[in-house]
Amino acid sequence: MNETDTASPATAPANRPDWDWQPGFSALGPAFFTALQPTPLPRPHWVGVSASAAQWLGLPPGWLDSDEALQALTGNQLLPGSQPMATVYSGHQFGVWAGQLGDGRAILLGETGQNIEIQLKGAGRTPYSRGGDGRAVLRSSIREFLCSEAMHALGIPTTRALCVTGSPQPVQRETQETAAVVTRLAPSFVRFGHFEHFAARDMQPELRALADYVIDRYYPACRSHPPAGANAYAGLLQAVAERTAVMLAHWQAVGFCHGVMNTDNMSILGLTIDYGPFQFLDTFDPQHICNHSDAQGRYAFNRQPQVAYWNLFCLAQALMPLIESKDAALAALERYKTVYAVAFLERMRAKLGLANRQGSVQLSESDGALVEQLLGLLAAGRVDYTVFWLRLTEAVASGNFTPVRDLFLDREGWDAWLQAYSALLVHADAGVAAAGMRQSNPRFVLRxxxxxxxxxxxxxxxxxxxxxxxxxxxxxxxxxxxxxxxxxxxxxxxxxxxxxxxx
Known part of the structure; x- marks a missing residue:
C-alpha cells in the first residue's frame, strides 16, 4: 500500500473474525458521542501484538498476521459492521474543572459479541481534540502497550492493549516524532467524567440514562440489592468506590505511579486507564512525582489514594440528582476508606509472606504497624523498591538476610524491624511463605x-x-x-x- 492509497480495502483473510457487534454505548444516543471515521495513516507496519489480549478478544489464529488487521487497527479501513465514534465527557484536571473534554484522540470502534469494547488511540482528530492533532506517537504508544499488558500480568485491574501499529507520518511534540496507534480493549471505557459532563449541564435524563446503562450492564446487583436505606444509584457509587479502592491498593503495593489522575482518567469499572506519564518506582520515595507536567505534585505517589477519594467525591456530586440523599452518598464514599485499608494491608501481608494461606502463616494485629515501619525505613534509605522485595523473598527462603541488610544505611533500624518481622514468621513454614512471596513480589516491572x-x-x-x-x-x-x-x-x-x- 502506497502513501497516496492509505484507505483502500485490504484483502479479506479466510479467517476473518465474526465481530457480532453489539449496540453497547451507542444505544445511549447521539448526546453521548459523535459518529466519525478514523483518519488513515500512510505505510502502516506492526510494532507489537499481544497474543494474550487476542485470545481474550476471541480472535481466530493468524488474523493479526493479515493485511486487513493491519489496516483496520491503524484506522485505514473499517472492521466489517463497525460504527466508530468519539464519546463526550468532562472532568477535573489537576483539581480544576476543565469543562467539556471527550475522546480527543481515541475512537471507539464498538463492542464485540464478547462484550469487549475496541478503541483506537491515535487514530486522528475528533470534535473533542481541543486543537490537538488526534495522534499518538510511537514512544508513548509503546509505553502504553507494554504497561497495559504488564499490569494485567501482575493481576492489577486494567484496560488491555491488543497491538501497536506504526507509521512514518511525522507528529510534532517537543520534537518531531512518528505516529502510532494503540488498539485498546476493555469491557467499558466509561469514565467518571462522562457522569460529570451531564451533571454539569443539568442534563438529568441523560445522566440517568448513563447511570442505568452502567448499572444494568456492569453492576446489576446495585439494583437488585441496593445498600440499606439507599437506592441503586448510591449502590453504583459504592460499588465504584470499592473497585477503585482495590485498584489503588494494588498500585501502592507494587509501587505504580499513574501520574495524571484527573477525573476523566478514572474508569467507572475500577480499571487502570490512560497510561501517559506513569512510572514504577525505582528507589522508594513516597513523594515521588513521575509527571514532569505536575508542577505542584498533586499526583505524587503517596497522594494517589487520597486523590482517588477526591475523584470519587466528584463522581458523587455528579450522581447526587439521582442518589438524592447526602447521607447515602457519604456512606457509599466511606466504603472506599474501609476497602482500601483492608486491601492494601492484604497486599502487603502477601508481599511479606504473612498472608493467611491455608492457615499455615501466622497473622498478627501488628501487621499494619510493621508495614508502616518498613515503608519508613525504605523511604529513609531510598532503597530500591523492587530489589528489596526480591531480596526479602530469597532471604525468607534461605534464612540469610545479609543481602537485604546491605540495602539499608540505618542498619540498627533494619535489625529492629527484622526482629519484629521474624517473630511473625516463627510459626510459618519458610518454604510456604517464600512461595507465596514469589507470587506477590514481581521480579520484573516496567521500569x-x-x-x-x-x-x-x-x-x-x-x-x-x-x-x-x-x-x-x-x-x-x-x-x-x-x-x-x-x-x-x-x-x-x-x-x-x-x-x-x-x-
Missing part, C-alpha cells in the same frame, strides 16, 4: 529505563527488544535468567528520563 530501551530500538526499526521485554513482563514472577539484568537496579541515566503529559 522507565526498560521502556526506554525498547523505545530507542523501535525508533531505529528494531522491535526485538520490545518483544523480549513484553515476554518478560507477561511472566513477571518467573526468573528469565537470560534477562537477569532487567531485574537489577536502575542505571544512573534512568533518573534523567522525563515523562510528561505529552508522552
Amino acid at each position: 522507565n529505563h526498560l521502556g526506554e530501551l525498547a523505545i530507542r530500538a523501535a525508533e531505529q526499526g528494531d522491535f526485538s527488544v520490545l518483544r523480549q521485554l513484553q515476554d518478560v513482563l507477561e511472566r513477571p514472577y518467573d526468573d528469565h535468567p537470560e534477562h537477569a539484568q532487567w531485574a537489577g537496579f536502575a542505571p544512573e541515566w534512568a533518573s534523567s528520563i522525563a515523562i510528561s503529559c505529552s508522552s
Whole structure:
C-alpha cells in the first residue's frame, strides 16, 4: 500500500473474525458521542501484538498476521459492521474543572459479541481534540502497550492493549516524532467524567440514562440489592468506590505511579486507564512525582489514594440528582476508606509472606504497624523498591538476610524491624511463605529505563527488544535468567528520563 492509497480495502483473510457487534454505548444516543471515521495513516507496519489480549478478544489464529488487521487497527479501513465514534465527557484536571473534554484522540470502534469494547488511540482528530492533532506517537504508544499488558500480568485491574501499529507520518511534540496507534480493549471505557459532563449541564435524563446503562450492564446487583436505606444509584457509587479502592491498593503495593489522575482518567469499572506519564518506582520515595507536567505534585505517589477519594467525591456530586440523599452518598464514599485499608494491608501481608494461606502463616494485629515501619525505613534509605522485595523473598527462603541488610544505611533500624518481622514468621513454614512471596513480589516491572530501551530500538526499526521485554513482563514472577539484568537496579541515566503529559 502506497502513501497516496492509505484507505483502500485490504484483502479479506479466510479467517476473518465474526465481530457480532453489539449496540453497547451507542444505544445511549447521539448526546453521548459523535459518529466519525478514523483518519488513515500512510505505510502502516506492526510494532507489537499481544497474543494474550487476542485470545481474550476471541480472535481466530493468524488474523493479526493479515493485511486487513493491519489496516483496520491503524484506522485505514473499517472492521466489517463497525460504527466508530468519539464519546463526550468532562472532568477535573489537576483539581480544576476543565469543562467539556471527550475522546480527543481515541475512537471507539464498538463492542464485540464478547462484550469487549475496541478503541483506537491515535487514530486522528475528533470534535473533542481541543486543537490537538488526534495522534499518538510511537514512544508513548509503546509505553502504553507494554504497561497495559504488564499490569494485567501482575493481576492489577486494567484496560488491555491488543497491538501497536506504526507509521512514518511525522507528529510534532517537543520534537518531531512518528505516529502510532494503540488498539485498546476493555469491557467499558466509561469514565467518571462522562457522569460529570451531564451533571454539569443539568442534563438529568441523560445522566440517568448513563447511570442505568452502567448499572444494568456492569453492576446489576446495585439494583437488585441496593445498600440499606439507599437506592441503586448510591449502590453504583459504592460499588465504584470499592473497585477503585482495590485498584489503588494494588498500585501502592507494587509501587505504580499513574501520574495524571484527573477525573476523566478514572474508569467507572475500577480499571487502570490512560497510561501517559506513569512510572514504577525505582528507589522508594513516597513523594515521588513521575509527571514532569505536575508542577505542584498533586499526583505524587503517596497522594494517589487520597486523590482517588477526591475523584470519587466528584463522581458523587455528579450522581447526587439521582442518589438524592447526602447521607447515602457519604456512606457509599466511606466504603472506599474501609476497602482500601483492608486491601492494601492484604497486599502487603502477601508481599511479606504473612498472608493467611491455608492457615499455615501466622497473622498478627501488628501487621499494619510493621508495614508502616518498613515503608519508613525504605523511604529513609531510598532503597530500591523492587530489589528489596526480591531480596526479602530469597532471604525468607534461605534464612540469610545479609543481602537485604546491605540495602539499608540505618542498619540498627533494619535489625529492629527484622526482629519484629521474624517473630511473625516463627510459626510459618519458610518454604510456604517464600512461595507465596514469589507470587506477590514481581521480579520484573516496567521500569522507565526498560521502556526506554525498547523505545530507542523501535525508533531505529528494531522491535526485538520490545518483544523480549513484553515476554518478560507477561511472566513477571518467573526468573528469565537470560534477562537477569532487567531485574537489577536502575542505571544512573534512568533518573534523567522525563515523562510528561505529552508522552
